[in-house]
Amino acid sequence: MLKSPSIQENVPLAPLTTLGIGGAARFFVEACSEGELLEAIAFAGQRQLPVFILGGGSNVLIADEGFPGLVIRVAIKGIAWNQEITAGAGEDWDDFVRQCVERNLAGVECLSGIPGLVGGTPVQNVGAYGQEVGETITNVRVFDRQSNCIVELNNAGCGFAYRASIFNSTGKNRYVVLAVTYALVPNGKPAIRYPDLKIFFAGRTDNPTLREVREAVIAIRSRKGMVITPNDPANDSDCRSAGSFFKNPVITAEAFFRLEASAKEQHLLRDDERIPHFPSSDGKVKVPAAWLIERAGFQKGFAKGQAGISSKHTLAIINRGGATTREVLELVKEIQERTSAKFGVWLTPEPVFVGIPQSPAH
Numbered sequence: 001m002l003k004s005p006s007i008q009e010n011v012p013l014a015p016l017t018t019l020g021i022g023g024a025a026r027f028f029v030e031a032c033s034e035g036e037l038l039e040a041i042a043f044a045g046q047r048q049l050p051v052f053i054l055g056g057g058s059n060v061l062i063a064d065e066g067f068p069g070l071v072i073r074v075a076i077k078g079i080a081w082n083q084e085i086t087a088g089a090g091e092d093w094d095d096f097v098r099q100c101v102e103r104n105l106a107g108v109e110c111l112s113g114i115p116g117l118v119g120g121t122p123v124q125n126v127g128a129y130g131q132e133v134g135e136t137i138t139n140v141r142v143f144d145r146q147s148n149c150i151v152e153l154n155n156a157g158c159g160f161a162y163r164a165s166i167f168n169s170t171g172k173n174r175y176v177v178l179a180v181t182y183a184l185v186p187n188g189k190p191a192i193r194y195p196d197l198k199i200f201f202a203g204r205t206d207n208p209t210l211r212e213v214r215e216a217v218i219a220i221r222s223r224k225g226m227v228i229t230p231n232d233p234a235n236d237s238d239c240r241s242a243g244s245f246f247k248n249p250v251i252t253a254e255a256f257f258r259l260e261a262s263a264k265e266q267h268l269l270r271d272d273e274r275i276p277h278f279p280s281s282d283g284k285v286k287v288p289a290a291w292l293i294e295r296a297g298f299q300k301g302f303a304k305g306q307a308g309i310s311s312k313h314t315l316a317i318i319n320r321g322g323a324t325t326r327e328v329l330e331l332v333k334e335i336q337e338r339t340s341a342k343f344g345v346w347l348t349p350e351p352v353f354v355g356i357p358q359s360p361a362h
Contacts, residue, residue: 006036007043013062013071013354016054018115019242020319021328022062022354025052025071032075032090034150034178037143041176044070051145052354053176056093056116059124059242063355064325074119076178084138086181089119093126101210106188107136110197112214113221115243119177123167124350125160129217130193134160139181146174162280163247163350196220225312241316245332246289246347256285259343266342268295289347290314296339304331325356 011028014020027049031037044051050069054060075090079099087096093116097108110129111121120126121133122140137160140153153175159166167175190213192198200216201208208216221227225238251259256277263269280286293314301311306323308331310316317328332349340346 006030007040007070011071013054013057013066016073017057017060017062017242018240019061019328020240021064021323021325022060023064023066025067025069027070028073029070030073030075032077034076034143037072037074037076037176037178040070040072041143041145051173053119055089055120058115059120059351061242061325061328061349061351061353061356063353065355067355072176074117074176074178076119078179084181084183086139086141086179087118088179089117089177091118093118093121097214100182100184101214104187104210105184106186106190106210107131107182107184108133109190109210109213110194110217113218113227118180122158122160122165122177122180124163125165127163129197129220130191132160132162133180133182134158134165136182136184137180138183140177141179141181142175142177144175150178162250162286168352223312225310225316238310238312238316238318240319241310242351244289244313244315244350245317246293246315246335247350248286248289249292249345249347250280250284250286251345252284256287259287259345262343263295268342287345292339292343292345292347293335296335296342298335298338304334307331329356 007027007029009027010024012024013022029040031040041051052067052069052071054071054073076088077090078088079091079096080086093114094112096118097112101109108131110131111126111133114126114128122137125132125134137158138155140158142151142153144151159170167177190208190210192201192208192213197213197216200220218227226243260269260275263275264271269275276288276291278286298309298314300309300314302309303320305327306320307327308318308320310318317331336347
């Protein structure tokens with residue numbers, strides 16, 4: 001007999017993810033308050049169970065066998081609209097962005113249309129179309145499983161980097177995000193840095209509004225199959241994904257020079273053509289993973305069993321219907337190995353692997 005009636009057994013996890021893949025959790029609980037979360041952590045500690053924190057399920061790949069411990073779905077709600085804005089980890093991210101834009105608060109408008117919850121944004125330092133949440137986050141309230149207490153981490157303490165933070169690197173599995181505080185700019189100008197957005201607004205003589213930028217981002221993401229609308233019959237398998245599956249490689253300028261030379265030697269790049277790239281920190285260069293995948297021979301719509309590549313976006317690995325995690329991993333490995341053989345660049349997956357042994361580092 002379980003001590004807590006809120007804790008369920010053998011709960012299927014696939015329906016709680018955007019990929020719709022994976023087995024069941026041995027134990028599962030939805031924590032709607034900090035107190036419930038602490039009780040769940042204690043339940044797992046008493047039984048020496050591994051714990052996985054699940055948010056919106058938009059950036060995870062769960063093993064076919066499921067998870068042998070306790071899965072905690074953080075559902076802490078509430079938004080405080082003060083000089084800085086604090087949102088509970090369980091708030092829907094895109095709805096939060098919508099409310100910020102409606103209040104004319106700039107800083108997250110380019111992150112519209114991204115599925116998931118607020119609590120997941122600092123973990124991956126969520127970014128898109130020229131913005132990252134690390135630019136506006138001032139504070140993250142977390143439960144520290146190591147010291148067994150609630151602490152507040154400032155921006156510097158979060159260690160934000162490209163698609164990274166202490167929450168998914170040095171402090172992985174140590175912290176549980178409870179709430180996030182953002183410093184947004186009242187009546188601020190929208191960020192139009194990304195090429196797709198610049199093209200979208202080309203020819204405009206006036207400055208687009210925050211609302212217009214949000215609508216543009218959603219329109220662009222929709223064309224790429226990156227917007228998920230629950231219960232919408234227009235959604236097809238292209239929308240059953242975990243978003244961008246691979247991180248864009250960040251390499252040195254010297255490595256980029258060698259990459260271009262190699263591509264030209266293989267006749268994958270014309271002499272007058274350049275590989276798309278963007279400046280990164282420390283003089284490094286960010287290369288689009290989608291370009292590498294396509295030039296390695298994978299096209300949109302490529303299928304391997306019931307797993308495949310979206311027909312709308314090369315970076316999205318999709319569940320074509322009834323796919324297994326094993327099929328997804330086989331496709332991922334094939335993409336990684338062929339891209340590495342062609343360019344000497346190993347692509348790193350972006351989603352969190354749950355109950356899946358990590359492949360060796362490259």
